[in-house]
Amino acid sequence: MTDELVPGALAGVRVADFGRVLAAPYATMLLADLGAEVVKVERPGVGDETRSWGPPWSDEGESTYFLSVNRNKESRAVDLGSPEGREEAMALVASCDVVVDNFRAGTMDRLGLGPDELLARHPGLVVCSVTGFGSGEGAHLPGYDLVVQAVGGLMSVTGSPESGPTKVGVALVDVITGLHAVTGILAALRHRDRTGEGQRVEVNLLSSLLSAMTNQTSAYAVTGQVPRAMGNEHPSIAPYELLQTSDRPLAVAAANDKLFGLLAAGVGRPELAHDPRFARNSDRVEHRRVLVAELEDALREEPADHWFDLLSGMGVPCGPINDLGQAVALADRLGLSPVHEVAEPGRAPVPTVAHPITMSRTPATYRTPPPLLPR
Template sequence: MNSPAGTGFPSTPTPAALSGLMIADFSRILAGPLATMVLADLGAEVIKIERPDGGDDTRSWGPPYDNVGRATYFLSVNRNKTRETIDLRSAEGRARAQGIAVEAGIVVENFRPGVMSRLGLGYEELRAHRPDLIYCSISAFGSGLGADLPGYDLIVQAVGGLMSITGDPLGEPQKVGVAVVDVMAGLYATVGILAAVRHREQTGQGQKVEVNLLSALLAGLVNQSSAYVAGGVIAQRRGNEHPSIAPYETLPTADGQLAVAVGNDRQFAALCSVLGAAELVSDPRFLTNTSRVGNRAALRRELSGRLAERGRLSWAEALSAAGVPAGPVNDIAGAFALAESLGLSPTHPLEGQQTVSSPIGLSVTPVAYRLAPPPSGGAL
């Protein structure tokens, strides 16, 4: 599809991986906008449809704000898009939105199930005008019996079991420090959309893609979900400990917490050598991973006593040099500084500001940072 006149997408010297794809993005908050931004970074033309009374909810989710007063939450998932402000409550607005959706050929939305159909913008309604339509719906609990249940990421973390395995075992359940269920759902949606695009290229046939947050979380719990489904084991909160490996946790040092991830006997021997505790390798309590897991508390006492002699950065450097995965518990500023020191370029300039870099590296069709998140505008 060619871009509609006036969309404002800049041309790029080298065609991007998804050049030629056009997406009508009716989504808001996080999961849907993340999916469409990933596709936009790879070259798709994304038109963000926003309501006139404030637009995407995250435009007002602050502080924090950037230096011109924009909510940084909104900025995090809306680059490389243009914007159309459309009042879907009006017949004129719905007609305009339908035209954009049909021309685009790919639609992403995360309204509560049934809302888009009532507006004349559901999958069946739009497919009647474009049979090869790809239509991605993201919901909290699916389009069946859970269709009427409202759900933000926090709610799904709670009812989906993630909070039950997060936090100190002696404390209360905790949510993860970012809306990780929305992130997982957005990435699953991206994969589903690309699979549908591939199928359309091969057959000319469109289809509906459905992702819900609860199912995305259950799949994203990976080994913990498998432990329940295949082994009947219901995981519990373990703080920073791993249920199946030891030591694989954070440990105290002279000046803060150090994360240590020992996955095999060779790494355990190297850890003990660096700590000047070679005798622990032959200790019957710690001979194998299974025995170390069974004697985790005793092992933690042994290691913590030795780690108290030096600071976390010193230990991290020495352990990493010995092939033992280890690192200090950084704040976010420290994390970005680490990435910079490793030459990973975690930020990229975009229209006078920095944006968080895409993690996707492509040698021939790299990610392009073409457009800053769209400003607010007038309504149709």
Template structure:
């Protein structure tokens, strides 16, 4: 789908590299610019380690070319400038102003390459010098305040979720700008920042604040607006139950042998159940403790009630495989398996997954081919 599109990737760590991985999956040629002898910081972020580098690096850098360029060296900087001048897309997440000082900022690149789509990823926008670390944004951006047990300290999400969300916003912005360019012939500067991507992803929790002026708090595994929509105790563990409407709750009650429960005024409607959540849990859990999680999963699945065991990452891959989703792909050549591109296409599937590059593996190719290319 993006065949012929060349991406000069000056980003590192996670948000930028994840965005360019998706562009590579879609067929773009992605050239990863790395510091000589060191490379992307995440090459040293382990354990776990792979045969060539770290699992962290490999998770965000498949199907790319790697070139080593020292942007403080005038000769390498000239190569980088030429690379950007010939690219369709430039992606960067340098500190604000760092690339401008080297003649690699948007204005300088666009002067030579008016059709370039130039994507800048920052932590807090172009006017802030705060470092854009995911953990910091989870903290100051409110995500930690709504994550965790209400009686405990705020906690971060178990993955760099803000980086992931920002990468997807970056891809959407880049693709939209490329689509517009097909009509106008002109590129533009696409800016995304971690804080804005997080706020845009808070969805109903952000709406709660905007509607009431009051910040929502932590509810652990419970939902602020739906009940039962939480984990409940069975004889041998926790069961996740997600009743999104009254009909599903009625089926849950019948499956648990509590057919009169939906007639109780405290539980007749979802707003009532939310208001009386503690009483509802006290009614449901004794019934659930009569059997184990797996037995209840089967019963509730047959009853049409959304429910499942609280699993781990491994069991999630196993579930996806059982459902025919083919969650992992093999890259061969001693590279670890990768998570499959998350979108399926009826006519233009991802054609190839290639192993992440060794540091500087494509130095000669990039210097002789792509750094002399001119945008059309």
């Protein structure tokens, strides 16, 4: 990672960003980090809804939610409800390679900015639409992360039998959908560069969630069995869960027989690896309760940090439960530079979370902080 102003991998790509809230703005920020020029279109006087989503607020009174997904962008106030605003938006599109929106399906069509209209005028354009439930039978449904976590099955496998259905602690479906949008946009740009032909890219929250639930969705598709919430246990691996130590839980991911053998030796119970109840992973899953009791009996002799150092040194994947401050401190200690400050003249530096991709020749850059509300 570097803060030097070097041409990014997407230098020369211009993006018209009609996105709001999280999924589309996250996608366009990642594109901007990699060198694309992103122009964010906002409602005059109001801007993106997340500008008002707080607390928490920065020292300058800005929403930390908005700050999280809008760096490296220029902002323009455009009234899409007026003929003049739509004309301005169309002029912006004419100068761009990519258009991104996450309005409810059909909204851009009603504004005269729909994919068919834009592609008819600009055949080389990549037009990416992010919706909640697709552009077909689900077009009328609004897409909010909480609702999709509920109807998409994620809440049903999150939490425990005691807690009941539980949402993930961040709008993860929006983030995953944003990542899928970036993948589709980059693939479409590759095709455009090869053939000159643009295209429409569609992603939706529900499909993105079902894909991201990978083994759980596959288990249902293959067997018809509906997975259930198992707390911190894994349906197919043991031990792959939280185990209690003398002071706090330790996450242990002994995902194969070799790792289990190392774990057993590390906690001073090497005989467990030779016990027929625990010899193979399927045996350990079947006898999970007994296995956990045996392991926790040994682990309760020392605190979690002791076991983290000892077992990690042996190659056993494990770690204590960190709060976010401890997680950032760990990333910093590992040399991952998790937070960068971005500044511009006349404005206090804005801390921003690092772009997650490292590239040796065209690294992500942090050129400008999230834009102030245009006047």
